[in-house]
Amino acid sequence: MSIEKEGFFQSLVEAKIWAIFKLSTTLDIRKGSETMAKDFKKRACLEPIVPYVPGKPIEEVERELGVSNIIKMASNENPLGPSTKVMDAIKGYLQKLSLYPDGNAYYLKQALAEHLGVTDKNIICGNGADELITFSGMAYLNPGDEIIISHPTFSEYEFAARVMDATPVRVPSVDFCHDLPAMLAAITERTKIIYVCNPNNPTGAMLTHAELADFMKQVPPHILVVMDEAYYEYVTDLAYARSIEFLKEGYNVLIFRTFSKIYGLAGLRVGYGLASEEIIADINTVREPFNVNAVAQVAALAALKDQEHMKAVQAANTQGRDYLAKEFERMGLSYVPTQANFIFVEVGVDSKALFQKLLQQGVIVRTGDIFGYPQHIRVSFGTEEQNKRFISTLEETLKQWDS
Numbered sequence: 447m448s449i450e451k452e453g454f455f456q457s458l459v460e461a462k463i464w465a466i467f468k469l470s471t472t473l474d475i476r477k478g479s480e481t482m483a484k485d486f487k488k489r490a491c492l493e494p495i496v497p498y499v500p501g502k503p504i505e506e507v508e509r510e511l512g513v514s515n516i517i518k519m520a521s522n523e524n525p526l527g528p529s530t531k532v533m534d535a536i537k538g539y540l541q542k543l544s545l546y547p548d549g550n551a552y553y554l555k556q557a558l559a560e561h562l563g564v565t566d567k568n569i570i571c572g573n574g575a576d577e578l579i580t581f582s583g584m585a586y587l588n589p590g591d592e593i594i595i596s597h598p599t600f601s602e603y604e605f606a607a608r609v610m611d612a613t614p615v616r617v618p619s620v621d622f623c624h625d626l627p628a629m630l631a632a633i634t635e636r637t638k639i640i641y642v643c644n645p646n647n648p649t650g651a652m653l654t655h656a657e658l659a660d661f662m663k664q665v666p667p668h669i670l671v672v673m674d675e676a677y678y679e680y681v682t683d684l685a686y687a688r689s690i691e692f693l694k695e696g697y698n699v700l701i702f703r704t705f706s707k708i709y710g711l712a713g714l715r716v717g718y719g720l721a722s723e724e725i726i727a728d729i730n731t732v733r734e735p736f737n738v739n740a741v742a743q744v745a746a747l748a749a750l751k752d753q754e755h756m757k758a759v760q761a762a763n764t765q766g767r768d769y770l771a772k773e774f775e776r777m778g779l780s781y782v783p784t785q786a787n788f789i790f791v792e793v794g795v796d797s798k799a800l801f802q803k804l805l806q807q808g809v810i811v812r813t814g815d816i817f818g819y820p821q822h823i824r825v826s827f828g829t830e831e832q833n834k835r836f837i838s839t840l841e842e843t844l845k846q847w848d849s
């Protein structure tokens with residue numbers, strides 16, 4: 447062996463010894479910290495919060511079950527994906543990724559303002575509407591304050607309250623719809639925010655303009671009404687609330703919408719809030735400067751400009767909605783009439799057991815037990831092909847249940 451080579455091996459050995467030594471000292475430090483007492487606790491108000499348990503990636507489930515072609519109809523995602531114009535806009539932006547995003551989302555707000563007939567001062571953008579829901583709590587809730595929500599509804603409102611040590615007050619729904627008179631009756635002097643989810647998740651039920659107009663007249667001025675309209679673009683019922691009118695009439699409303707659903711951008715996280723200048727200014731105080739990433743802003747702007755795609759998604763959704771409703775009727779299953787991109791159906795068997803059986807066959811749905819309805823499932827509409835596969839899989843599985 448040449449001297450040169452020997453020297454190389456020598457230094458390799460040295461490097462190895464050094465690495466082992468380094469590793470062992472690192473491990474020592476870890477060990478030390480494991481045995482050290484943690485003499486602090488998380489805030490007591492966080493105790494009731496159960497962290498969101500995300501499902502496994504589809505690829506992982508396919509590998510574990512040895513199936514392919516899984517269809518996910520569990521998270522109200524857009525089965526057609528985003529517009530190709532959005533994808534082009536994103537590609538065109540990649541060069542600029544080293545720059546911080548526009549903290550004011552200037553172009554997106556301008557476009558939204560024009561699209562909706564409000565001013566940019568009436569708009570706040572968020573890292574998904576979820577972030578804005580949390581912001582509403584951060585801006586207005588003191589410990590001991592109350593929020594009023596319907597039950598069942600979207601879980602993020604309770605989260606926004608709990609994080610701030612405020613108390614969620616649940617009002618049972620009637621016919622799967624918000625019971626607005628009962629929600630009014632639940633108001634106390636501690637009530638700060640009423641969250642109205644319209645159409646409601648997980649039921650898909652809708653409140654009309656007349657119902658909400660009557661409601662708004664009776665809400666006292668110490669209360670903010672949040673109208674979460676994550677699914678508003680899917681609504682085809684003409685009686686649907688024209689919430690921006692409430693804003694223009696001077697009511698204390700905060701409207702949330704999102705690019706996650708009909709625009710197919712759930713993975714990028716961008717939503718927006720609409721309210722009076724004063725309310726938007728309040729909420730802006732809790733916003734981090736760069737909360738909406740640059741790609742999300744570029745994508746949302748391109749998505750908004752492609753209303754053709756939006757309408758195509760809407761039409762496909764309406765078709766899927768009518769198809770599933772008709773099939774459920776044929777199968778004798780009762781469902782909640784829906785205006786969203788999902789449907790809440792009573793399957794007459796334990797939804798968790800059904801979930802497992804459907805999963806084995808590559809169909810993922812949401813069980814109703816987490817919403818307090820153990821015999822219901824929530825199904826997001828897919829493509830025509832996915833909808834058909836869901837129905838045939840469901841029908842076969844339920845048939846085998848009986849025998």
Ligand SMILES: *Cc1c(COP(=O)(O)O)cnc(C)c1O
Binds near residue numbers: 573574646647703717
């Ligand atoms: C999906 C959804 C949202 C928010 O979605 P983001 O992805 O955070 O924009 C808000 N409210 C309801 C009721 C939803 O279903």
